[in-house]
Every structure is written in structure tokens, then in C-alpha cells.
Amino acid sequence: MPLRSFLRTAALALFAIILLPLAASAQDPQLKTATQQELDVIKVLLAQEASWNRGDLEGFIQGYKSSPDTLFITRQVFRGVDGMIEEYRHNYPNRAAMGTLGYSDLEVHPLDERFAVVIGKYHLERNKKEGGNAEGIFSLVFEKTDKGWKIILDHTT
Numbered sequence: 001m002p003l004r005s006f007l008r009t010a011a012l013a014l015f016a017i018i019l020l021p022l023a024a025s026a027q028d029p030q031l032k033t034a035t036q037q038e039l040d041v042i043k044v045l046l047a048q049e050a051s052w053n054r055g056d057l058e059g060f061i062q063g064y065k066s067s068p069d070t071l072f073i074t075r076q077v078f079r080g081v082d083g084m085i086e087e088y089r090h091n092y093p094n095r096a097a098m099g100t101l102g103y104s105d106l107e108v109h110p111l112d113e114r115f116a117v118v119i120g121k122y123h124l125e126r127n128k129k130e131g132g133n134a135e136g137i138f139s140l141v142f143e144k145t146d147k148g149w150k151i152i153l154d155h156t157t
Contacts, residue, residue: 038108041116041142044149049103055095061085065143065150073155084154099126099133116142116149122156 034042044063051059064070064081071077072084092098106120117139124134141153 034108035110037110037113037116037144041108041118041149042106044142044151045103045106045118045120049101052098052101055098057085057088057092057098061088063151064154065145065152067152069152071153073153074157096126097130099124099130114144118142 048060048063051057051062061081061084064084066081068080070081070084071079072087074087078084078087102123102125104121104123106118109117109119111117119137119139121137122135126133136157138154138156140151140155142149143152
């Protein structure tokens, strides 16, 4: 996807995620408006999605807290970012295997000023030779650190 087209798509996605709920809430006071905390967490996910779709695994990993306590749960439990990175490199050895990632149905649930839970869906589009399309659900626990919001627990199915 050319950079200009990608940027336009990212801008539209950001518009839809941030501005449409705000506009709707102005018409219906029962609809919840996004808080700054929720927007900041969503920005991490948008940055991860953009990094992934550029084939930038190192950029994608920046959304995680670099700690031995970070948990990544898929078919097994990985402790620490290093184990998670190795799992990603094993499962996605090249750009074609990475495909194109999209998140949807994101829900941010703040727990307090330092922690939030996010649930959502992912869709990975790639050709059959590279494993075919994949999709599933995830839950993430975010912690607000001195380096911004970071994922400390990722449970993806």
C-alpha cells in the first residue's frame, strides 16, 4: 500500500475512532465520550497496527513494557518481552508472513489512572502460502509508565 494511501486510511480510522463517538455523544447524552486516557491507549494500538503493516516488528513491540514481568499468552505463556519477540519472529519470519493487520471492536476500560484493560478483535490478511487469513480476539492490560502507556499482559486467541 503506498504511503499516501496508508496515511489517508490511518487518518480516517483515527477520525472514526475518536471523533465519531464524540459527535454522537453530543446528540445522545447517554453515549459515553472517550476520555484522554482511552484516547492515549488507542493511540498505542494504532501505532502498533501501523508498525506491523510496515513490516516493522521492532516498532510493533514498542507498545509493550520492556520487562521480564510482561506476559504474552497465546497457546502457551511467555514471560518477558524477549520470549514474546522470539515467538513473533518464529511465527512471522518475513513481511509476507506478517500480512496486513487490522483491529476492530476496541473497548477501553480504565481501571484507574495507571491501568486499563482493552478488548477487541484482530484480523490478519495474508496469502494462503503464508498461512492464510487469521482472526481472533484479545484482551490487553495497559500500564501507564514513564514511557507512556504500555501493554503488560496480552492474551490473544
